[in-house]
Amino acid sequence: MGTLVTLHLPPDSPVADLPWIITFGALDDEDWAPLVCGPYERPHALALAQAVVADEDLMAVVEPLLPLAGVAAIRDEIALARAGQDPELDAEDIDADGPRRTSPGRPPTEAEVRAGFERLAAKLTDGG
Template identity: 55%
Template sequence: MGALVTLELPAGSPQLDLPWIITFGPLDDEEEWEPVVCGPYERAHALALAQHVVADEDLMAVVEPLLPATSIEQINGEIAVARRLAAEAADEIDEIDDALDDDAEHDHDHDHDHDHEHDEDEDGHAAPEPPTEAELKAAFARISARLTA
């Protein structure tokens, strides 16, 4: 039997009306293959499909909303929220670990020495300009038309 992971959202949450995707991947670290992403679906359909696929398989299914971000700032905001939530979760885990084992030493020193080059890709080509909100919305309409044709 596999595992299904999704967001617990309150009734009336605006995210419930977004398109949802399912990412299927291996349940354990012993099996290695690229995850499979399916969708978009309505949330109820995504949950039902994921539940049926993982019912008899050792798979993990992550069901999450597909955020139609229309600006770099909006994408960066979503990333910032995700990072903040991950940091808060890590802090909670650390507090629990400290409470369970007062003698344990926890090293939280992380050295991030990355060379970030944002202007060129690996082949030395200039990065394309990000699409505008209007271009993204037009693309959403094209994708929707392809999915319903």
């Protein structure tokens, strides 16, 4: 069984509405480049990651993707990261106990994931 790592968010967190990515990597000394998948809606990312690591010695990190549209915005986020701050998260948003075990339910179907892609694309292009 693998490990799933993600942020613990309060139910009303605006971060939950961002696109989310999954990074899969080895848990042991196996030497291969991590695989990054997404973007997905958060529930889809959690369910897909859980399904993949359920029977394999893999680590899956599920995290929000910041759709930053310019160099200045990216530099600002880098500066915040270097300072150890995230303006969207409070200290209680991050699970201090380490990896969090989740039960996201069944993995989404391919059609559900594709519908999620469409919703994310609409959010990113229309601001909706």
